[in-house]
Amino acid sequence: MTTQDHAPPRSVLEDLPGDLLIWVLIVSExxxxxxxxLAFLVVRLGDPSGFAAAQDQLHRVSASINTVVLVTSGWLAARATREAQAGRVGPTRLNLALAGLLGIVFLVLKGREYADAIARGLGTPRRTPSSPSTGCSPASTRPTSSPGSSSWPWSRSVPAPIRSRTGRSSGTWWTSSG
Amino acid sequence: MLTKAWTTLLALTALSAAAALLLPGLGAAGWTAPTAILLFAWLKARVVLSRYLGLAAVPSVARGFGVVLALFMLAAGGLTLAADAGARPAVAAPAQN
Known part of the structure; x- marks a missing residue:
C-alpha cells in the first residue's frame, strides 16, 4: 500500500488556473x-419600440471600439500572466503596463461618451417633489393619448432645446446606463 | 494560442458591430440583429473563458461554465424573441358580415 492510496481526491478548485479569489471575483461579475x-431584456418586453428608440441614442460604434480596447487589454493581461509564469519579469511588466494603459483609454472613451449623452439630455429625468420615485416623468407631463404615446416617457421628458438640437426626442431612464 | 484567441475576439467584435449597424438598415426582421449579437457574445465568452482565463486546461470546470452560459443565453434569447413577437402588429381579423 502506498501513500497515494490514502490521498484525498483532488478538488476541482485546486485545478483552477490562478488564485481562487480571482475566480470568486469573476463569477461575482x-x-x-x-x-x-436579463433585467434589461425583461424591461424591453414591456416596450420594445421605445427600447429600440432608446438604443438609437447610444453610440454603437463607440461601444465596439470600447470592446476592442477591453479585448486587447485582456489579451495583454493574459500574456503578462504567461510571462510571469515563465519568470520573465520585463515582458510581464510591459504587458501589464500596456493593459493598464488601455484601461485608462477605456475610461477616457467612456467619459466622453457619457459627457456627450448628458449634454444631449439623456439620463434620469429631473424629479420634482410631486413626481414618483420610479425614474419616470411626473404624472402631469404624461400624454393621455397621442400618436407615438407608446414611447412615453421619453418623447415628453426632454427639454425643447435638446429636442431641437438632436432632431429627435430622447431621455428614457434606461439610457442612462450606457 | 493567445494571439489567435485575440484575433478571433476582434473578428467577433467586428461581426457584432456589423450586425448592430447594418442589419436594421437592410430591412431584416427585428429579432435578427439582437439574436446575432447574442450569438457572437456567446462565442466571445467561450473564447475568453477557455483561452484568456485558461479553462481549456480544466475541461470539467469549462463544461460547468459552458452549461451555465448556455442557460443564460437561452434565457436572453428567449426574452429577445418574446419581445419581438410582442412588438409585431396584430393581423387584422377579417370583417364578419
Missing amino acids: LAVFGAGL
Whole structure:
C-alpha cells in the first residue's frame, strides 16, 4: 500500500488556473452583469419600440471600439500572466503596463461618451417633489393619448432645446446606463 | 494560442458591430440583429473563458461554465424573441358580415 492510496481526491478548485479569489471575483461579475442584462431584456418586453428608440441614442460604434480596447487589454493581461509564469519579469511588466494603459483609454472613451449623452439630455429625468420615485416623468407631463404615446416617457421628458438640437426626442431612464 | 484567441475576439467584435449597424438598415426582421449579437457574445465568452482565463486546461470546470452560459443565453434569447413577437402588429381579423 502506498501513500497515494490514502490521498484525498483532488478538488476541482485546486485545478483552477490562478488564485481562487480571482475566480470568486469573476463569477461575482458574471452574476451581476448577467442579472443586469436579463433585467434589461425583461424591461424591453414591456416596450420594445421605445427600447429600440432608446438604443438609437447610444453610440454603437463607440461601444465596439470600447470592446476592442477591453479585448486587447485582456489579451495583454493574459500574456503578462504567461510571462510571469515563465519568470520573465520585463515582458510581464510591459504587458501589464500596456493593459493598464488601455484601461485608462477605456475610461477616457467612456467619459466622453457619457459627457456627450448628458449634454444631449439623456439620463434620469429631473424629479420634482410631486413626481414618483420610479425614474419616470411626473404624472402631469404624461400624454393621455397621442400618436407615438407608446414611447412615453421619453418623447415628453426632454427639454425643447435638446429636442431641437438632436432632431429627435430622447431621455428614457434606461439610457442612462450606457 | 493567445494571439489567435485575440484575433478571433476582434473578428467577433467586428461581426457584432456589423450586425448592430447594418442589419436594421437592410430591412431584416427585428429579432435578427439582437439574436446575432447574442450569438457572437456567446462565442466571445467561450473564447475568453477557455483561452484568456485558461479553462481549456480544466475541461470539467469549462463544461460547468459552458452549461451555465448556455442557460443564460437561452434565457436572453428567449426574452429577445418574446419581445419581438410582442412588438409585431396584430393581423387584422377579417370583417364578419
